Amino acid sequence: MSEGDSTAIQRWPIDPVEVLVEGQGEQTILMIHGWPDTLALWDAQVAALSRRYRCARFTLPGFAGTARQAQAWSLNEITALIGRIVEALNPGGPVILLVHDWGALFGYHFIMSHPQRVSRLIGLDIGDAGSADHVRSLGIREKAMVAGYQLWLALAWRLGGALGDRMTRAMARWLRAPGEPATIGARMNYPYDITWFRSHGSYRHVRGLKLPLPVPMLFVYGERKPFMFHSQPWLDSLATQPGCRGRDAGRPLDDGSRRRDAQSCDSRMARTGRITRSCERQPRLTRVRSPCTCGSASNRGSITRNQSGGT
Numbered sequence: 518m519s520e521g522d523s524t525a526i527q528r529w530p531i532d533p534v535e536v537l538v539e540g541q542g543e544q545t546i547l548m549i550h551g552w553p554d555t556l557a558l559w560d561a562q563v564a565a566l567s568r569r570y571r572c573a574r575f576t577l578p579g580f581a582g583t584a585r586q587a588q589a590w591s592l593n594e595i596t597a598l599i600g601r602i603v604e605a606l607n608p609g610g611p612v613i614l615l616v617h618d619w620g621a622l623f624g625y626h627f628i629m630s631h632p633q634r635v636s637r638l639i640g641l642d643i644g645d646a647g648s649a650d651h652v653r654s655l656g657i658r659e660k661a662m663v664a665g666y667q668l669w670l671a672l673a674w675r676l677g678g679a680l681g682d683r684m685t686r687a688m689a690r691w692l693r694a695p696g697e698p699a700t701i702g703a704r705m706n707y708p709y710d711i712t713w714f715r716s717h718g719s720y721r722h723v724r725g726l727k728l729p730l731p732v733p734m735l736f737v738y739g740e741r742k743p744f745m746f747h748s749q750p751w752l753d754s755l756a757t758q759p760g761c762r763g764r765d766a767g768r769p770l771d772d773g774s775r776r777r778d779a780q781s782c783d784s785r786m787a788r789t790g791r792i793t794r795s796c797e798r799q800p801r802l803t804r805v806r807s808p809c810t811c812g813s814a815s816n817r818g819s820i821t822r823n824q825s826g827g828t
Contacts, residue, residue: 525539526538526539527539529605531575531598531601531602531605533578533598534575534576534577534578534598534602535575535576536573536574536575536602536605536606537556537573537574537575538571538572538573538606539563539567539571539572539573540563540566540567540568540569540570540571540572541567541568541569541571542569542570542571544570544571544612544613544636545570545571545572545573545606545607545612545613546566546570546571546572546573546612546613546614546615547573547574547599547602547603547606547612547613547614547615548562548563548572548573548574548615548616548620549574549575549577549599549614549615549616549617549620549621549623549624550574550576550577550580550617550618550619550620551617551618551619551620551621552580552618552619552670552705552706552708553580553685553689553694553696553700553701553705554580554617554618554696555576555580555581555696555700556574556575556576557700558617559572559574559615562615570613571606573602573606573612575602577590577595577619577620577623577705578590578594578595578598579704579705579707580704580705581700587674587677587681587703587704587706587707588704588707589674589707589710589711589716589717590707590717591711591717591718592623592626592711592718592720592723593718595623596623596626596627596630599623599624599627600627600631600634603627603631603634610634611633611634611635611636612634612635612636613635613636613637613638613639614627614628614635614637614638614639615639615641616638616639616640616641616643617640617641617642617643618641618642618643619708621640621641621642621643621726622643622646622708622720622723624638624640625640625643625723625725625726626723628730628731628732629726629727629731632731632732635731635732636732637732637733637734637735638730638732638733638734638735639734639735639736639737640726640734640735640736640737641737641738642737642738642739642746643725643726643746643747644725644726644736644738644745644746644747644748644751644752644755644763645724645725645726645727645747645748645751646724646725646746646747647723647724647725648724648725648748648751649724650748650749650750650751651725651745651746651747651748651751653748654745654748654749655744659743659744662743662744663744666688666691666692667709667712667713668709668713669684669688670684670685670688670706670709671706671709671710671712671713671714672684673685673688673703673706674703674704674706674707674709674710675710676703677703677704678703681702681703681706682701682702682703684703685701685702685703685705685706686698686701686702689701708720725747725751726751728751728754728755728758729758730755730758730761732760733759733760733761734755734758734760734761734762735761735762735763735764736752736755736761736762736763736764737763737764737765737766738763738764738765738766739765739766740765747763
């Protein structure tokens, strides 16, 4: 594919999605969102980072549009899609992965199966969700909360139609997910159906990000939510890995302060030349959402409190 003008927005059709590529730089950052988001989640990050990095993002299959019939995408299908996108962006080479929520689960599975295609990893809010240590860290109330919202969304996916959409938007409001209601619908709930009813291949063998990692990682999480999507033993172990670190994202941010902090992070990356070190110093690049909706046993903590809802 021809890159064309490096300052323009390029739209690359990679079946079944469209990938937006913006910015310039020797390194490419591939950004993968979660529920109930679209690629618009990353607007502020792209605005700040595209001056020095090539930023690529896409909306997960089924998470956009108003499809009359819901279609589920298995873990293997999503992983294969990420592989095709990475190959198109940097044939034979690696990219930096920036992932959140369900995007983290999909991205983690990709990096463990294709470690040579990722140079650095930035994970937002989702660590070893679903592992034995993580499940033990959740109390009865937290486990009930996880089961409640995830089964609700799985049921909404199965019902579909106007009722399923209303159920999904109601849950997004309850989780304080400020995404545009028009973009939120039952069609994006298939990961919950796969998680709970083991349809389309199941996620039963995916239990968060396992250590040690093949690449450096910055893990950013928010503590201001009902429960974590990582365990303390996992976080402690991550800190012992070369080039890896976990940081609390701090206070929630509004859109204006998030953009200013992203720009500050960009200037630090310019001085250091290392995205992991510079963003460690500026954890406010991401916002903290309330609760996350990722599968396994996660809630959607997140990227920016007022941008998109929980997983």
